[in-house]
Amino acid sequence: MASKGLDAEGHIAREGSLARVPHDFRAVVAATRARLPAVFGARLHSAYLYGSVPRGTARPGRSDLDLLLALREEPTDADREAVRRLGEGIDREFGQIDGVGTLLYSRARLLSEAERHDLGWFVACLCTPLLGEDLAAELPRYRPDTLLARETNGGLGGLLPRWREQIASAGTEETRRRLVRHMSRHLVRTGFTLVMPRWQGWTSELPEMAEVFGGYYPERAGQMRAAAERGHEPVGDAGVLRAYVDDLGPWLAEEYARVHGVKTSRPDGG
Template sequence: MPDAFRPVVAAARTRLPEIYGTRLHSAYLYGSIPRGTARLGRSDLDLLVALREEPTDADRRAVGALGAALDARFPQIDGVGTLLHGRDRLLSDLERHDLGWFVACLCTPLLGDDLAAHLPRYRPDDPLLARETNGDLALCLPRWRERIAAAEDTDEARRPLVRFMSRHLVRTGFTLVMGRWQGWTSDLREMADAFGAYYPARAAQLRTAASYGYDPVGDPAVLRRYVDDLGPWLAGEYARVHGVKAPRDTP
């Protein structure tokens, strides 16, 4: 981890137990900071928090407030993204090949007992893993269109949408080919390169999306291309190759 980001991580490690107390089971880092590739003032802090029970709306507001406070306090980061789930959900059969895999293979323990000890050893060529990690893009696209339509007509309002959707599309493209690539990574550019080796006609689009995942723009044309072209194509190809993700009670 780059030294400049250690105070940010230390603050998150201190504040999470203060917020959730004994209800906190564990917490994890993922993304560019634990990977050692974070850039000052450009990278965000990515956290996954596991509670001993399912989180409430108040829990989600609390972790959102923590993210806003850390973002305001530390100029080293550009935003905080936090996944908040209950322990039982993360270890459930339904999530074993989605959130469970994410915890076991892409997360770095920060606090508490590592849930990876209760999860299986995963193989990148498991078709169930590919289906369950990103087989729901078609369900996401209508919600994305609603978010785009509701956003303010400013670059500042659109940039977070571009970053979020870029990352989702690149990760979907990567897991489409993960079994053939025979490995996994959380680096967006490496994901796009792996995808491009198997889908050269779409390689440039995914490499551009990977770039926007790190340095988003506020161009509305980018969002339109995501929901009208790249997204629908990727959803269709994913369903053709791997099938559709098992339904969840909540999005």
């Protein structure tokens, strides 16, 4: 019997399914599935949903639609522009979503040894097949161990300078709001995976992630709970962003490196 997001053998169980997509979001998913082949044709190997929509927890007007696309070759700038236009069109047409986020990679990268415990794990455990052959069939099973923790979220320290640049150039409240949502979610997930091997389980729900983290770091529990709330209800507050890169973020990056080490560098710096 599965427990804390694990199967009977202690592996992380794949979350989400098309059957769990809420009724309000089914038309969005159907339209996306119908339009993707026209954008990429035979170059598209497979497409996946992830996030709250396939988990069944999406909220109309508040949740975004998250996609991962695997191409048969390396994506180009033109591919990224095509994905951007597709996402903008879907976002305009369907008011029940608040934006479309799309990850675009080659099949080879997703199955590479370097990504085995990062993007590979993401596909195998957190993505729901939408189109094409499921890459999970070519990936291993995963346990909530320190290797997975390091390779998924051990790169926070390297992200902080980029985050500071993004904050400095955020000239509108809407831009700051989107940064708060993105950074809040990243910090909560990093806090959770910091303690995941001790907790021995998996969840993708931000409030539960924050509570699990707080059980091991009570002195930071309030900050993480607040970040979880802002991950769902972001505010365009520059003070929140500064606190992330001046306090919570640096502390979390240092503690993560102490406990699990730093994520293995990628050839492209990712």
